[in-house]
Amino acid sequence: MSFSFDGGQRRGFAGDTLASALLASGERVFGRSIYHDRPRGIVAAGRDEPCAYVQLGEAGQSEPMQQATRVEIVEGLVAAPLAGIGSLAAEADPDRYDKVHAHCDVLVVGAGPAGIAAAWAAGRTGARTLLLEDDSALGGQLLGVAAESPGAAGRTWLDEKLAEIATFRETRVHTRTIVSGLYDGGSVYALETRIRPGEAGAPGVSARRLWQIRARQLVLAAGALERPVAFSGNDLPGVMLAGAARMYLNRFGVRCGEQAVVFTTNDSAYSAALELHRAGCTIKAIVDTRDDPRSVFVSRAREAGIDVRSGSAVAVAHGGDGIEAVTVGRLLGESSVVSELDALDCDRLLVSGGWDPQTQLLRQVGARMVAQGASSGFGIETPPPASTLAGACNGTFLLGTTLSEGPAAGERAALAAGFRAEPVVVPDVAEPLEEAPRPVFFVAPPDGDLSSCYVDLHRDATVDDVQRAVGAGLTSIEHVKRYTSAGTGAEQGRTATVNVAAVTAELIGAPLTEVGLQSARPPIIPLAFGAMAGRHRGDLYEPVRVTPIHSWHVEQGAVFEDVGQWKRPLYYPLDDEDLDAAVLRECAAVRAAVGMVDASTLGKIDVRGPDSVEFLNRVYTNAYENLAVGACRYGLMCTLDGMLFDDGVVMRLGEEHFVATTTTGGAAAVLDWMEEWLQTEWPDLDVYLTSVTEQWATIAIVGPASRDVLGRLTEIPLDNESFPFMGIRHGVVADVPARVSRISFSGELAFEVNVEGLSGLAVWDAIWQAGQPEGITPYGTETMHVLRAEKGYVIVGQETDGTVTPVDLGMDWIISKKKSQQFVGKRSLRREDTARPDRKQLVGLLPHDHKVRLPEGAQLVLDQSEPVPMRMVGHVTSSYDSVALGRTFALALLESGSDRMGETVYAPLEGRAIAAEVTGPVLFDPENERRDG
Amino acid sequence: MSIEHARADHFEHPSELWRASEPRASYDVLVVGGGGHGLATAYYLAKEHGLTDIAVLEKGWLGGGNIARNTTVIRSNYLWDESAAMYEHSLKLWEGLSEELEYDLLFDQRGVLNLAHNLHEVREGIRRVNANRLNGVDAEWLDTDGVKEFCPIVNTSSDLRYPVLGATLQRRGGIARHEHVAWGYATRASQLGVDIIEGCEVTGIDVAGGRATGVQTTRGPISANKVALVAAGHRSVLAEMAGLRLPVQSHPLQALVSGLLEQRLGCVVMSGAVHVYVSQAHKGELVMGAGIDAYNSYAQRGSFHVIEKQMAAAVELFPIFSRAQMLRTWAGIVDVCPDASPIVGLTPIEGLFLNCGWGTGGFKATPGSGWTLAHTIATGEPHRLNAPFALDRFAHGRLIDEHGAAGVAH
Amino acid sequence: MLLISCPWCGERDEVEFHYGGESHIAYPDDPEAITDDAWGEFLFVRNNPSGEFRERWLHTHGCRRWFNLLRDTSTHEIVRSYRMGESADQSSGAERESD
8 A cells, every 4th residue: 555654655554554654664763853853753553652643634634643553554645744733724624523322231441352351241141232442453462462472362262252242232343433531420432433534435424423322331441551761862763662562563564673672670571572583683682670580581581592681771772863772771779870881782672661551531530540569550449430440451461360350340340230141261371470560760861961861752851851840849740740741742641641750759759659640631532623523513513493484585585694593584685785775675664564574483382271370470570360361461571680581472362371472582591491480489380381482483464554464364353443452363364274463563553473383484475465565575683673672672682681670671560569479580679789770771862963873882971081991871782773763763771861861972982972862762653653553 | 834844832931939838827818729819819918918927728739720720811801890890900910910920921912802693792792892992991893804804714604504793802812821820929929928838728717706717727727817718619618617608609611622733823712602712822732611511510520512512613613623633621610600700808707808709710810809809808998899799799789790791701 | 421310201311401500499488578688698699519419400301390419519429319399318418408
């Protein structure tokens, strides 16, 4: 396969990672480091890689900061090395991402030997089991062992189990799926790569899929990662983790180096050394920190003629663009200092500082860490509820033990989830015992210069930096992290955190366990924003709500506005009219003849039950017992704090049946609010609430000619006596059963026609046709707002902002004065501040210049010459040019507004101030002469 | 764009920071809480009022609470006069703070955009711009083209689900580096003689005859003439120790960062209807947040669906963010007042002072909050700027409700 | 993400619910008879413990019923849920039963 790296064409094999392909070509220098601009090579073989980062892909698919050790080679892959910082794409991402929800009894994280065994043991009980693995292949560390090693026997057993798992109906296995976060209630997030970077997608297939899993039980089998050691020059290309070299050799057939030195604190690196030795690499020496290592591994190395230097450490790695030699010496006692120096030439240094159990997932939900001898690092003190650990992440490094621990964990988890099976039989793996490690986290160079002893290769943080932090007085590991930025990198500090803590501990003279590790936070590996956004993009970002008449508005070229999730026509431009021109025309048409508006978005709540009246008396500020059946009434709703919250018209359809309308944006909140009171405070009231917003289409026919237009479509008597203002009539309109009410939000004679939603468009069209003789004019929300403002009617959310009471709006008349009526919010209205007479009150404003329109949101002052900060006394809430008034006007909230009639206020704007006269809010037809036609 | 030459800024902290102290038996003033507000309070007490017999008690590591967990947005463009005055005072202090503390806070006045996505938000945005100007707070209204010009990577296309109709801009707003702020205050306070005591949790507040006399701690009792409770998120618990019940509720507020990216976002962008706020820090990571988690919590973690929604909003507004990667998420615990404004000042208990309820907006207020509380502690009187934020407003109803009009309250 | 047990529907994901704050807050018998201070306390002051907390949730995208939850705010552990009108087990929070 061919791919592009750093602008050049390279070749690799199917199954290669970018890292293995590059190593196979013999390259040691991968790129440069972020701050120190030093050459860096590939260090690891998995998600712990601190240095080899690439920018993948091009254009909208350009993806920053991918680990070369996790990128699979596909034909045509494009990659460029990064120095610890990536770039955003130049354009939008063409790929699709989706999400899947899954529920399982047992979730097994990691498909190494422990995980496979656990999933098998859980799956065979019939428990719904999910086994997720980040790698493209199953097997974990076993993928990196040589065919002749003891691990091979275990692998055969595991292959059998995998074959068995494939027959379990309720067990699923997903590779390329990394579990990234554990949250409350057993919720787990995982990201599956379905189309690899560079791979051609298939239509409709998402590139990545975010799994949202609810697991009853979790088995963590995430393995362990090898820890490097900090010594001078430990960042030189060619210094690698020993286990990584072993993985490259056995899994990818890539032999790293011709002449290698191995530096280890434990037995594990001996296998790497021996296997490389057999593969033809000269092992110049194994430098072992332990004073007298005697395990079988050590003997085998010696038998193979390898120079084992016990009680020793590598103090310095030398080289330019890659390692050329090391300085080795004997460790002095327990210190990090060496003596009896010796130099060895080499082109590779393979390091093993121990193995760190990967427990971050459990630490995300607060599991505490505890020192663990086998790893010379940290394990989990007590797993969180409904979770268990198995294998290397539990500090179990021997395969034989793992193969009994894994099934036991799987069985235990299944049992806890209610599933049981016959006990499993596990294979006996003959393997030599490992000897305890002698942990060494850093080695001081002979010259004492700590500035190239790296504790974090990714963030270029050195022992010297940690020393400076400690020298500055810092003792907390969280402070050291922030001071040095060690452990904050894209690989989540996997190779850094323990060493930083150990160096800190040594410098401040505290035990490592007391210093502890930096806190672990989700995600386990970085997650692309787009994958988390999923399909919530563009039109699917949030649902679009439209009325049954929407298609007509679209055909007529309406300009829409977003009101909550709804699309509402703002105005209907003719030709190239702008908003102002269209609104003037629409307003004129309504006042002169007739207009129509789609009011279907208003919330509608059906209220039924014997206690409906009492219920409404409590949630609205006015009384409903004397509202006649077949009549409606305008009502206000307050928060408990006495602030206006919503308004609407309540229609009484029967003795025990009402429909309450709400604002478009407030419908859901009002229903929730009503239900909260009903269910929690007044469970004794026998009332039932149902949202019927979308069951009805509502069309308002508005204007002096509305009676004539509607009369052509219905037998309902429409004259003023048979059908008075605020009346409701049932009948047939345009051949459709309809509820008609005489509600007016404009001051004009008006009829609101409610029909079943599905008939909305037909009835709208019939009204439109019937109104042609009068030139019936459809109008949008802006015209509706002008018409209501001319009448001084408020809009909740425009005249109010959560700090305005009904009294402030001059609506005392809608507040029940009856002592017995304890509506919600009533008590708050007489609090000291809420009852102040000089609060901001609703007024009308008439600009001195009839043609000047005050900007909505303009602030008002009494003295326009005052220097900043000026004393503001209110603000403009609504402002329009009015055909009916022949001038501009505004509504405003003004301090002591009701006492300022006739006074002049000023709206200071950039470079000018608009003067306006304060007036009452009702500017058009104050006598209500037009509402009956 | 050259990938090869991308380099991140690297900052070196001073080689000497604050002095760690052991608690003494008694102090004149105890500040409970070694976060930004607590440290600022101690610093201004020492610097502005000449008090030095002060200890700051921190239960964990200094600056480990919300000052380490926020998104570092600084602005003062609040709607109401009281808020604007407080935050503007704070912003003015920010403007000279690096010099004053002799610590580079990476304070960067790169401008804060608050996007409007519907006509309601446009109206409220313009209202706020007008109010800000008359209050002496810099503010501009940008139309859609203006937004595009100021922040080219924002998606201003009209086919967005909620298109960008305009934005308020406060050019003096920006960001700073949070731990620098905590460390800067701590270091200077320490130099002025303030004892900074980490790993010292307050377990009780001693009240005798209606006045505070000291505290019980995990490191023994400490007596004091004055005690100030300045521990974000946990003030209900602390106040209850003194028999005070407060109108605050504690919630998780999650935030996140991306990996390091070359600089592309030169300002702070906040959006209400498409709910997210984001900036790009000096090192290159995108720093983002959104709303609080709905439920009460002290657990310093939230729910992932909150992050998912925020990501959808981010990618909607910034399509080129799609392949940026979330590196780390975390949660702070914020205490929220019913009116989304803080409580600062005196309490019914003599000698006990309170600073709480900053909700999601505490970072930007750090200097102003500390400065005014120091005045109140030193003089025993409210300062003109914090007087409106007194506890008694919840009885008489004079709330400072920043919910409705100020957009997202961050 | 919390896994909340609705007493009517069983365990459901947190996103189906709406949070309603502390439960068992008694509405004053006669609001008109109490002081501004007492009314303000009722309006705005709620317990805010670090530990077990009795709170109200609405199963918005389910049965649309309000119910009570006993939850630990320091661990997010859900101790139990119970219906409106019922009280939490006497073993927990019984001292506040008179609220």
